[in-house]
Amino acid sequence: MTDHAAPPSIRIHPADNVVIARRQLLGGTVLADEGGLTVAGLVPPGHKLATAAIAAGEVVRRYNQVIGHATQAIAPGQHVHSHNLAFANVARVHEVGAGALPTAHAPEPATFMGIVRPDGRVATRNYIGVLTSVNCSATAARAIADHFRRDIRPEALADFPNVDGVVALxxxxxxxxxxxxxxxxxxxxxxxxxxxxxxxAAVLVVGLGCETNQIQGLIAQEGLQEGAKLQAFSIQDTGGTARTVARGVELIRAMLPEANRVQRVPVPASHLIVGLQCGGSDGYSGISANPALGAAVDRLVRHGGTAILSETPEIYGGEHLLTRRAASPAVADKLLARIRWWEAYTARNGMTMDNNPSAGNKAGGLTTILEKSLGAIAKSGTTRLEDVYEFAERITTRGFVYMDSPGYDPVSATGQVASGANLICFTTGRGSAYGCAPSPSLKLATNTALWRKQQEDMDINCGGIVDGDETVDEAGERIFQLMLATASGQATKSELHGYGQNEFVPWQLGAVM
Known part of the structure; x- marks a missing residue:
């Protein structure tokens, strides 16, 4: 089936009073599947049109959920968007645990080719990292890592083929x-x-020396242990930038032989911890890539793996769907506590939680944060919500979990990797260019037009769901298999382009003084 053979609109739920344009719809187009409804005016692809008369002040429903209220009367067939639809602060009913069903585990666990560390942890990549305590040591850290760049100095790592690279974050x-x-x-x-x-495999931490974030304070708070695999020093103690770079290069040279000794071996998929992201979303995100990723997550959880949903401002208004899946009232309370924290956080900064979607999201058909959130939550699949974590807190629970974070993708993914994610899956409808280090990032296109236009950045096309060529479950299986292949060492598009170092963005919470 081609996209021209498929019906011109997509109905998500029988109770909805809008449908989604599968392609650009011209005025006068008749939607046979909607009882002969006639389109009134141009409706761009991915955008909504009314299937019944909606009075001013009446709610608009998508996914059988309220996504806002009409700001003026809307006639059947008319385009529904920011000119006639606005955020509605509706009460959410929390049926805590009502949908928290036990997970049926796969009889034969899937495997991937992973790297087993001496302490039993499993890696999907094998990097040496150069971290900084403060911005002041960033230039020196980058110079150290650049010394080992294969595209500039291929000889630097020629004898270490099992090392994926040296990256400065x-x-x-x-x-x-x-x-x-x-x-x-x-x-x-x-x-x-x-x-x-x-x-x-090993990490070097470079500081300036006089910063607030003293390296020894970092080591003490996090219970780190200095040694062959964790070296730390400062520019001021070393005697300047040139000496710091030289010292860092020598320390990494000493780390390389041991880092190169790794081998990939078959390991259960239960060692996968996947961070779920969506950015540059469009009206198709909640129809194709997000639910397809959710189907892959359900498979991962059945195989004993872990998936992390985040971006708290982008689940806002849909949190009742997650508390319904909470493993216990305590888990639901932890999630709702993070929602309340965000409401207070945005209020004291002169913002509101409905300060979303972005301009690109709106161009792609999303109108309110409620609509965006409901589609974003689909990435999490259907399994039980096992626990809720704060930003960058270490994940210790297997299954589907939540980690609090901003909706800004680089910050959110940074927190997920800090929590332990060894793979990122990132859906996009507008064409987000993103990569991550040290964890590989897969990008999932929500529509075929994006896939064709920006295929050099996209790892998989979920647009067949919109086109009518593939089911959500079929796409979910493809994504799950790509997760396993990527975890086994298959390079992602972003890795081929060299993305990853600039996308490390810790969350800056407070005032800069």
Whole structure:
């Protein structure tokens, strides 16, 4: 079947009073599947049109959920978007645990070719990392890592084919903040998560020397242990930038032989921890790529693996769907506590939780945060919500879990990797260009037009669901198999382009002083 043979609109739920344009619809088009409804005016692809008269103030439903209220009367067949639809602060009913069904485990667990560390942790990649305590040491850290870039100095790692690379993960924080405050604790938690990440064979931490984020404070808070696989020093103690770079290069040279000794072996898929992201979303995200990723997540959980949903501002208004799946009232309470924290956080910064979607989201057909959130939650599949974690907190529970984070993708994914994610799956309808280090990132296109236009950045096309060529479950199986292949070492598109180092963005919570 081709997209021209498929019906011109997509109905998600019988109770909805809007449908989604499968392709651009011209005025006068008759929707036979909607009882002969006639389109009134141009409706772009991925956008909504009314299937019945909607009075001003009446709610608009998609996914059988309220996505807003009409700001003016809307006639059947008319385009429904920001000109006539607005956010509605509706009460959510929390049926805690009503949908928390036990997970049926797969009889024969899937496997991938992973790297088993001496302590039993399993890696999907094998990097050496250069971390910084403060922005002031970023230039030196990058110079150290650049010395080992295969595209600039191929000889530097010629004798170490099992090392995926040396990457510098720098940031703009580490000073001018409260020395006993939340922001410093979260930064250290993030850096600590990266320092102990299974995908790093060894790590070098470079500081300036006088910063608020003292390296010894980081090591103490995170319980890190200096040694052959974790080296730390500062520019001021070493005697300047040139000496710091030279010292860092020598330390990494000493780390390389041991890092190169790894071998990939078959391991159960239960060792996969997958961070779920969506960015540059469109009207198709909640129809194709997100539910397809959810189907893959259900498979992963059945095989004993872990999936992390995040981006709290982008589940707002749909949190009742997650509390319904909570394993216990305590888990539901933890999620709702994070929602309340965000409401207070945005209020004290002069913002509101409905300050979303973005311009690109709206161009793609999303109108309100409620609509965006309901589609975003589909990434999580259908299994029980086992636990809720704060940003960059280490994940210790298997199955589907939640980690609090902003909706800004680089920050959110940074937190997920710090929590232990060894793979990221990132859906996009507009064409987000994103990669991650040290964990590989797969990008899932929501529509075939994007896939054709930006195939060099997209790893898999979920547009066949929209076109009528593939089911959500079939796409979910393809995604799950690609997860296993990627975890086994198959390069992602973003890895081929060299993405990953600039996308390390810790969450800057507080005031810069």
């Amino acid at each position: 720098t940031h703009g924080m580490g000073c001018a903040t409260d020395s006993a405050g939340e922001e410093l604790r979260v930064l250290r938690r993030t850096l600590g998560g990266y320092a102990r990440h299974a995908n790093f």
